[in-house]
Amino acid sequence: xxxxxxxxxxxxxxxxSFQDVMMCTIGLTIxxxxxxxxxxGSTVAAAGTDGxxxxxxxxxxxxxxxxxxxxxxxxxxxxxxxxGLDPNRSLAESRAELLAIAERLAAARARVESSQRRLEDxxxxxxxxxxxxxxxxxxxxxxxxxxxxxxARRRKRVTYLIAEADxxxxxxVELAGRRAVVSFDAEAEAPQALLASDPDRLAQxxxxxxxxxxxxxxxxxxVVLKPSGVAAWEAIRRRLRDDPRFADISTGLDLLPESxxxxxxxxxPREAAP
Numbered sequence: 001x002x003x004x005x006x007x008x009x010x011x012x013x014x015x016x017s018f019q020d021v022m023m024c025t026i027g028l029t030i031x032x033x034x035x036x037x038x039x040x041g042s043t044v045a046a047a048g049t050d051g052x053x054x055x056x057x058x059x060x061x062x063x064x065x066x067x068x069x070x071x072x073x074x075x076x077x078x079x080x081x082x083x084g085l086d087p088n089r090s091l092a093e094s095r096a097e098l099l100a101i102a103e104r105l106a107a108a109r110a111r112v113e114s115s116q117r118r119l120e121d122x123x124x125x126x127x128x129x130x131x132x133x134x135x136x137x138x139x140x141x142x143x144x145x146x147x148x149x150x151x152a153r154r155r156k157r158v159t160y161l162i163a164e165a166d167x168x169x170x171x172x173v174e175l176a177g178r179r180a181v182v183s184f185d186a187e188a189e190a191p192q193a194l195l196a197s198d199p200d201r202l203a204q205x206x207x208x209x210x211x212x213x214x215x216x217x218x219x220x221x222x223v224v225l226k227p228s229g230v231a232a233w234e235a236i237r238r239r240l241r242d243d244p245r246f247a248d249i250s251t252g253l254d255l256l257p258e259s260x261x262x263x264x265x266x267x268x269p270r271e272a273a274p
């Protein structure tokens with residue numbers, strides 16, 4: 001086969017220009033791809049960093065669930081602390097104390113009766129004026145009547161037994177008409193009598209007395225309500241509902257006839273006079 005000879009003056013075919021164009025195109029594509037990858041990586045990193053900041057907007061439902069979990073864990077810790085308490089034992093101890101007090105009162109009554117009998121014997125032996133015997137008899141009758149009246153008054157008084165292990169003691173408020181009696185469980189604190197003709201004013205005075213103690217947030221409000229104190233109780237309820245300070249305060253309600261009371265220092269008006 002005859003080989004063709006290159007004619008004089010002809011240039012050979014060259015592909016170097018096409019290769020240069022292809023290499024430039026491939027290099028440009030690689031650079032654009034790298035730039036896009038770097039930009040996407042920086043965007044993802046910035047989004048992850050923003051999610052970890054405290055200002056991240058979280059789902060309010062998740063926040064509410066976390067709050068409820070924390071609240072339930074706190075209550076569970078309180079219940080675990082109360083596992084060792086025995087309410088029956090506390091009631092038994094209180095009953096034993098009351099029985100011991102009753103025995104001492106019976107012994108004191110026996111001593112008084114014995115002293116009265118000795119006094120009567122001494123009067124008879126001395127043959128004194130008959131009027132002295134009459135006076136002694138009247139004194140004995142007076143004492144018997146006074147004891148009967150005191151016993152009747154004790155039956156009309158309402159007493160609440162508070163367990164010593166109770167971490168949330170009450171503040172007892174007796175509501176009746178234009179008067180409220182505020183009592184605490186501490187013996188050193190005398191009960192307070194509050195007077196006001198306006199139910200709203202009386203309710204404000206009751207809440208002021210309730211918050212006067214430094215530990216009032218760790219106490220609950222026990223309202224002993226008489227029929228004549230319904231208006232004042234409604235005013236107290238409105239204030240407890242509207243005032244954010246009392247949002248976590250517990251309340252209790254007990255109904256009481258007009259003829260009974262919670263404190264001997266402030267009996268009902270018609271029983272105050274002997």
